[in-house]
Amino acid sequence: MSTERDAARLRRMAELRALYEGHVARLRAATDAAPLQLAREAHAEMDGLLEQDRRLTGAEAVRCHKGCSHCCHGPVEIRPHEAHLLVEHLRSAGRALDRDKLERQSAYGVDTWREQPAADQACVFLDAAGACSVYDVRPNACRKLLVTSDPQHCDISRGEYERIERRFCWEAEMLESAALEVFGLQLMPQALKTALDAGR
């Protein structure tokens, strides 16, 4: 029995490895494509993978909802193209980014993010009602973070990390790992600053 389980696990690992390598090869071949197109394709692909996972696994219901924004107060790593898409989205909507806040946030990394004053920990796109103001073009890191446990456990001040449960989609993780390998990921403030500067 355990031999069967081991064989199945090895098959699954080989399948995921092949998937990852396929993504890396495809993304390397696409590095010359227009940044906005790359970002939109990445988002469509991520949405497709998550939907497929939901259908195939009958995964537990996601409990994230509008106004629940605990995860929007942590460090978020994004692709460079996603930063260009976010900046372009704001420009076309006639909206400006809080550049001062970006500068302050840029002094912090993944390990030190929570050392910022509480107000600065919030994503620059989080609105006063606790909703994402760029929802349609939010990065893949935000798209794939789907929590199935009680959202109150996501409140970092409660110290209940071990009670957070999320829907974990290996295919989605392979896609973003490949993007990390090919494009590199950056924390959102740094990536946005670079995209803003490039558009000047």
Ligand code: SF4
């Ligand atoms: S982009 Fe939107 S969903 Fe992602 S962290 Fe910012 S406010 Fe939250």
